[in-house]
Amino acid sequence: MLWFAIDRNISTPLTAQVYEQLRSRILSQELAEGDRLPSSRELAGNIGVSRNVVLEAYERLTAEGFIEGRPQAGTFVAAGSSFERMREAEQERGAPSAARRRTGDGGRAIDFRAAHPAADYFPRTVWGRLAKEVCLDAPERVFGYTQAEGVPELRGVLSRYLLQARGVRCHPDQIVITTGATQALHLITELLSDRSDPCVAVEDPVTDEMRTIFTYAGSTVLPIPVDEKGIIPEKLPAGVKPDFVFVIPSHQFPLGGTLPIQRRIQLLEYARQYDCCIVEDDYDSEFTYEGAAVHSMQGLDPERVIYVGTFSKILSPALRIGYAVLPERFVADYRRLKWFADRHTSALEQLILARFMEEGYFERHIRRMKKIYRKRREALVSSLRQELPQAAILGQAAGMHLVVEVPGVRFTEALLRRIYAEGVQVYAVEHYAICKGGHEHQIVMGYGALPIESIQEGVARLRRAIEDELIVNGIK
Numbered sequence: 414m415l416w417f418a419i420d421r422n423i424s425t426p427l428t429a430q431v432y433e434q435l436r437s438r439i440l441s442q443e444l445a446e447g448d449r450l451p452s453s454r455e456l457a458g459n460i461g462v463s464r465n466v467v468l469e470a471y472e473r474l475t476a477e478g479f480i481e482g483r484p485q486a487g488t489f490v491a492a493g494s495s496f497e498r499m500r501e502a503e504q505e506r507g508a509p510s511a512a513r514r515r516t517g518d519g520g521r522a523i524d525f526r527a528a529h530p531a532a533d534y535f536p537r538t539v540w541g542r543l544a545k546e547v548c549l550d551a552p553e554r555v556f557g558y559t560q561a562e563g564v565p566e567l568r569g570v571l572s573r574y575l576l577q578a579r580g581v582r583c584h585p586d587q588i589v590i591t592t593g594a595t596q597a598l599h600l601i602t603e604l605l606s607d608r609s610d611p612c613v614a615v616e617d618p619v620t621d622e623m624r625t626i627f628t629y630a631g632s633t634v635l636p637i638p639v640d641e642k643g644i645i646p647e648k649l650p651a652g653v654k655p656d657f658v659f660v661i662p663s664h665q666f667p668l669g670g671t672l673p674i675q676r677r678i679q680l681l682e683y684a685r686q687y688d689c690c691i692v693e694d695d696y697d698s699e700f701t702y703e704g705a706a707v708h709s710m711q712g713l714d715p716e717r718v719i720y721v722g723t724f725s726k727i728l729s730p731a732l733r734i735g736y737a738v739l740p741e742r743f744v745a746d747y748r749r750l751k752w753f754a755d756r757h758t759s760a761l762e763q764l765i766l767a768r769f770m771e772e773g774y775f776e777r778h779i780r781r782m783k784k785i786y787r788k789r790r791e792a793l794v795s796s797l798r799q800e801l802p803q804a805a806i807l808g809q810a811a812g813m814h815l816v817v818e819v820p821g822v823r824f825t826e827a828l829l830r831r832i833y834a835e836g837v838q839v840y841a842v843e844h845y846a847i848c849k850g851g852h853e854h855q856i857v858m859g860y861g862a863l864p865i866e867s868i869q870e871g872v873a874r875l876r877r878a879i880e881d882e883l884i885v886n887g888i889k
C-alpha cells in the first residue's frame with residue numbers, strides 16, 4: 414500500500430504535498446520505472462485527502478513526464494524518470510528498490526544498527542517543561558560562559574548516581590562534563606598521549622568510531638583480542654608501555670561479554686606494572702536484563718581508571734552530554750583541554766539534565782526503557798531461534814545489541830548486499846575487527862530503535878537472504 418503523511422498544519426497546499434511526495438519517490442526510485450500507481454480513489458483513501466487532490470497531483474506529474482496513463486491498465490511511473498547515477502548507485506548497493514518495495518514502510522530497509530536508542534520514547538513532555546523552567550529560573554551567569562568542567566548541579570547529582578548505580582568512587586570535582594563520550598575519549602587521548610611514540614591498547618574488535626578517535630589523534634592502535642568474556646589480559650603487549658588501555662568491561666562492543674573480576678584485576682595489575690591508565694567506556698551499562706549489573710572497574714582502582722560515560726544511550730545522542738571521571742592528578746589539565754576544545758558543554762542543557770535527575774525522572778526513565786529494550790531483545794532472540802535455529806546468540810543479555818553467529822555462513826560484502834536487497838540491514842563483526850578473519854560468521858544486530866514487528870519481519874527477511882545464499886552456494 415502506498416502511504417505518506419499529509420500535514421494540514423502547514424501552508425503548502427495538499428495537491429503540492431501529494432505531488433512532492435510522489436515526485437521525490439520517483440526520483441529516488443522508491444517508485445521505480447514501470448511501477449503501477451494506485452488509482453486516484455485508492456491513494457486518496459490511503460492518505461486521507463479528496464480524490465480531486467490526487468487527480469490534480471497526477472495531472473501535474475503526467476504533464477512533467479514522471480508518470481503516464483495506460484488505457485485500461487492504470488497509471489505507471491514513466492521510463493527515464495529517475496537519475497541514471499542514482500539507479501547505478503542503488504544497483505551497486507544491491508537493488509534496494511526491490512528491497513524498498515518489500516519493506517512496505519514507505520521505503521526504508523529495517524536497520525539493525527547498534528547503539529541507537531528508541532528516539533520515540535524520549536521524555537519530550539517532561540524535558541520540555543524542565544527546559545522552560547530552567548530558562549525562566551536560571552541565574553544570569555548561566556547565560557554567559559561557565560566552567561569548563563560543567564555546572565556543579567549536574568556534577569553533584571551525577572557523582573551520587575554513579576556511586577549508587579555503578580560503584581564509581583569520585584568527588585564531583587573529578588567529573589568533567591563533555592560533548593558526548595566521543596569528546597571525552599578524544600580529550601583523554603590528547604591528555605595521555607606520549608608525544609614521541611603515542612600508542613593505545615584497544616579491544617579487538619571494537620567500534621570503528623572509537624578506534625578512529627585514537628588514530629586520528631596520531632596514536633598507534635595495538636589490537637588486543639577479545640573472547641566471549643571480553644578483553645584477554647594475557648595478550649596485552651609485554652615490553653611496550655601503552656599510553657592507556659581502552660576497554661568496555663560491562664558490555665563489550667560488539668561481542669557483548671562482561672569482563673570477569675579475575676580479568677579486571679589482571680588488567681589493573683598490568684596498568685600498575687606499566688604505569689599506564691585504563692580507560693573504561695561504560696556507555697550502555699544501565700541496561701542489564703539478567704542478574705545484577707557488574708560494578709565499574711573505576712571503583713576497584715580510582716587512581717588508575719578513567720571512567721567515561723554518556724547520556725546518548727539512556728536519553729538521546731542529541732543532547733551531546735557525556736563525561737569523564739578522572740583521578741585528581743589529571744583534573745586540571747583535562748579541564749584546560751576541554752576549555753580550549755569548546756569552552757564547555759551547553760550549561761542550559763546540563764541544568765535541565767540535572768533537574769531531570771534530581772526530580773527522579775532519570776531513574777524512572779531508565780526503568781521504563783529497560784522494560785522496552787528487554788522486550789525488544791526477547792523478540793529478537795525468539796525470532797532468531799525460530800527463523801535461524803542453527804544460529805548462536807552471543808553476548809550478555811544487556812545493552813541494545815547482540816551478536817549472531819551463523820555456522821557455515823560468511824557475511825561477505827556480497828551477502829550483506831543480498832541481505833540489504835531483501836530489505837534489512839545488519840552489520841558484520843568483521844567490519845569492527847582490526848585483525849581480520851576471526852569473525853566472518855558473525856553479525857551485530859541492534860534492537861534499541863526497532864519496534865517488535867520490525868524486528869520479527871527483519872529476522873524473517875534475514876533468514877530468506879541467508880537461505881538464498883546457501884542455495885546459490887549449493888549448500889542447501
Ligand SMILES: Cc1ncc(COP(=O)(O)O)c(C=O)c1O
Nearest residue numbers: 528593594595620696723725735
Ligand atoms: C562504544 C561506544 N561508546 C560510547 C558511545 C557514545 O558516544 P557519544 O556519547 O559521543 O554519543 C558510542 C556511540 O555509539 C559507542 O559505540
